[in-house]
Amino acid sequence: xxxxxxxxxxxxxxxxxxxxxxxxxxxxxxxxRSAKGATxxxxxxxxxxxxxxxxxCVNAGYGQDSIVEAATRQLRELPYAxxxxxxxxxxxxxxAARLAELAPGDLNHVYFTLGGSxxxxxxxxxxxxxxxxxxxPQKDQFISVEQGYHGSSTAGSGLTALPAFHVGFGVxxxxxxxxxxxxxxxxxxxxxxxAIIDASVAALRAKIAELGADRIAAFYIEPIQGSGGxxxxxxxxxxxxxxxxxxxxxxxxxxxxxxxxxxxxxxxxCEEDDVVPDFMTTAKGLTSGYVPMGAxxxxxRVYDTIADGAGKMAIGHGYTYSAHPxxxxxxxxxxxxxxxxxxxxxxxxxxxxxxxxxxxxxxxxVGDVRGRxxxxxxxxxxxxxRKTPLPAQADPAxxxxxxxxxxxxxxxxxxxxxxxxxxxxxxxNDDIDGIIERTRMxxxxxxxxxxxx
Ligand code: PMP
Numbered sequence: 001x002x003x004x005x006x007x008x009x010x011x012x013x014x015x016x017x018x019x020x021x022x023x024x025x026x027x028x029x030x031x032x033r034s035a036k037g038a039t040x041x042x043x044x045x046x047x048x049x050x051x052x053x054x055x056x057c058v059n060a061g062y063g064q065d066s067i068v069e070a071a072t073r074q075l076r077e078l079p080y081a082x083x084x085x086x087x088x089x090x091x092x093x094x095x096a097a098r099l100a101e102l103a104p105g106d107l108n109h110v111y112f113t114l115g116g117s118x119x120x121x122x123x124x125x126x127x128x129x130x131x132x133x134x135x136x137p138q139k140d141q142f143i144s145v146e147q148g149y150h151g152s153s154t155a156g157s158g159l160t161a162l163p164a165f166h167v168g169f170g171v172x173x174x175x176x177x178x179x180x181x182x183x184x185x186x187x188x189x190x191x192x193x194x195a196i197i198d199a200s201v202a203a204l205r206a207k208i209a210e211l212g213a214d215r216i217a218a219f220y221i222e223p224i225q226g227s228g229g230x231x232x233x234x235x236x237x238x239x240x241x242x243x244x245x246x247x248x249x250x251x252x253x254x255x256x257x258x259x260x261x262x263x264x265x266x267x268x269x270c271e272e273d274d275v276v277p278d279f280m281t282t283a284k285g286l287t288s289g290y291v292p293m294g295a296x297x298x299x300x301r302v303y304d305t306i307a308d309g310a311g312k313m314a315i316g317h318g319y320t321y322s323a324h325p326x327x328x329x330x331x332x333x334x335x336x337x338x339x340x341x342x343x344x345x346x347x348x349x350x351x352x353x354x355x356x357x358x359x360x361x362x363x364x365x366v367g368d369v370r371g372r373x374x375x376x377x378x379x380x381x382x383x384x385x386r387k388t389p390l391p392a393q394a395d396p397a398x399x400x401x402x403x404x405x406x407x408x409x410x411x412x413x414x415x416x417x418x419x420x421x422x423x424x425x426x427x428x429n430d431d432i433d434g435i436i437e438r439t440r441m442x443x444x445x446x447x448x449x450x451x452x453x
Contacts, residue, residue, distance in 0.1 A: 003043045006031050018152075018164070023398075030405070035062035038424045038431045040410065051411045051435045053424045056226065056258050056375070057284035059346070060337050061426030067290050067333045074329035083112075083323045091328035098335055099295060102267050105276030107297040112323040116257035116283035117151030119294035120220075123253055123279045124155045125317050127218045130251070130302055133309020140175055141211050143204070143250075144220040147181040147228030150255055159220050162227060177211065179203040181225060182233040185368040185379060186387065193234030200237060204244050218251040218279075223269035226258040229418040230377035232370050238273035251278040251302070257294070261285025261334070262343040262425050264373035265350065278302050288334050293327035338425075346425030349432055350374040353421065356436035363443050374425055378439075380417040380446075382453060390417035394451040403445050409438035 010029040015021065031043040038061055040048045053059060060067060074091060081089035096110040111126075113119045124142070131139040142159060144150060150159040157165045158172035166172060182200050184191045189199045208216060223238055225231040238254075245252040254277035259269035263285060270277060279302065283294030298306075306315065321327075350373035357369045357376055367381035380396070382388045390396040397413040404411050412420035423435060446452055 003031060006043070037061050037063065038427050046408070048405065048408050048410050049423075049431055049434050049438065051409055051421050051423050051439075053422050054289050055284075056263070056412075056420075056422035057289035059261050059263060059285035059425050060288035060290075060334050060342060061424035064288075064290075064333075064337060064426075066337065067288065067330055070329045070333035071291065071326055074326045078325055081323075081325050082320070084318065088323065089325035089328065091325050091332055092323035095328040095331045095335075096323075098332070099297070102335075103280065103297050104268060104270050106300040107276065107280055108300055109298045109303040111296040111298070112328070113283070113294035113296065114292045114319065114321055114324075115151075115294045116255075116281065117153040117156055118319070119257065119281040119283055119296050120151045120156035120159065120255065121153040122296050122317065123218075123281060124159075126279070126296070126298065126302070126306060127251055127253075129309065129315065129317075130306050131217055133305050136214070138215055139217045141177060141216045142175060142218055142220065143177045143179060143207055143211075143216065145181050145222075145225070146178050147183060147225050147231060148178075148220065148222060148255075149225070149227035150220055150222075151257075160227075177207060179207050181228065181231055182237055183225075183228075183231045184234070185370070193236075196234055197237050197240050200233075201240050201244055204241060208244070208248055208250070213248040213250065216248065216250045218253050219245050220253045220255060222255045222257075223259045223273070224264060224372060224375055226375070226420075227414075229379070229414050229416060230371060230375060230420050232372055236273060238270065238275050242273075242275045242277070253277060253279040253281065255281045257281055257283045258375065258422070261288075262338055262346045262373075263375050263422065265343075265347050267338070267343070269372075286334065287327055287330045290330050290334075291324075291327045293324065293331060342425050345427075346374050349423070349425065349427040349429075352429060352432045353423065353427075353435070356432060357421070357439075359436070360440060360443065363440070363447075365443050365447055371421065374421075374423055374427075376421040377414075378419050380419065380443075390452055392416075394449075396446075396452055399449065399452065400442060400446055404438065404442045407438045407441050407445075409435060409442065411435075411439070 007028045033043045034041045040050050099110050100108045144159040146161045148161045150156045158176040182196050189195045254270050260282040278299050280297040287293045360366050361369050365380045368379040396417050397415045401413040
């Protein structure tokens, strides 16, 4: 089909996620046609390095034959099996067992979803059920962190703390509360790690005192905040927040939808702080985006309490596509790749990425460079000393994204002038160097833009 007809059909019929519908109608869709490794090709033949792995999800990279073969085999053999009525499929069972083996501590029970938003939504339901089962139904207040992202489901979007997900949607609900982020670059207490940890601990304690520990169900964190602009907490931040929750009998939920499956080095980011959460949510890298799937991990204690609470009654939570066998087969193929060198390659490439981004720190527009492993960001400012953000009225995110695109690079350009990086873990040295080089070119052009300076 001719590209212009596709653009017209898209404009007329396809509603795009998280976008201004009117702006999109004006600018039109960019159609992607194929991909291999870390390189995308659009419908006009333009080649681009994918510095964002789709939507921080294609951890294994594009065109992995073993994943395609696993999916094809499963589609032929058994394309669907419900988990209802006590039924199941081999790939789903094997994937759950392997994940339990890989997960920290006693996170031995896995509930499969279709993605991250319904994984978060599932935790909200499980957590309420858990506290009911404990005989503490008054524990129904939820806390999360400013700049956090926990999906866009009806309930989860209220744990998310980004204005576009709230305005006009009637969230957050009155049982959803926030504490400030650790955001080191713009933290009022400064950037010293211990000062940041102390401030976060104090904020959580104050919120607990305000609401009453006996009313608080759970606390949600991302080990590194992703959609809020890749905000990396200091080492031990997670551990300190976990300790406060433990002391107060508050369930601790680690949302590893982005940070899981080697994105920041180990299989799961929690491992780095030696934290075993009560729940862990994952998606994205689980199937590397080849097919949709998410997974909620729960600890032995949580699982047993829910199971005992229900006794012989059915626990009414489930989807037609929970534990989908094709997704599970893809998940198994991804784990094979991760375990056979891909995570190791990601760690190596991550070091090169961080080094490359740090080499941009002296660019006049770069105020901050941050990240861990293959998850990073640079924050742009017009005045480094004052940390002045780029002028919002010039729509810098759109301009920078477009410029990078023309330079053959896909990055995430956040509205506040933060550029996000999450390349596939399969990146070669040349891929990483290309990402850095094209970023530098994009920054130099942005510096020349009279509307931005
Ligand atoms: N949690 C986090 C931390 C995420 O980054 C995302 C997606 N970016 C989600 C939840 C929601 O996942 P999904 O888009 O698959 O619904």
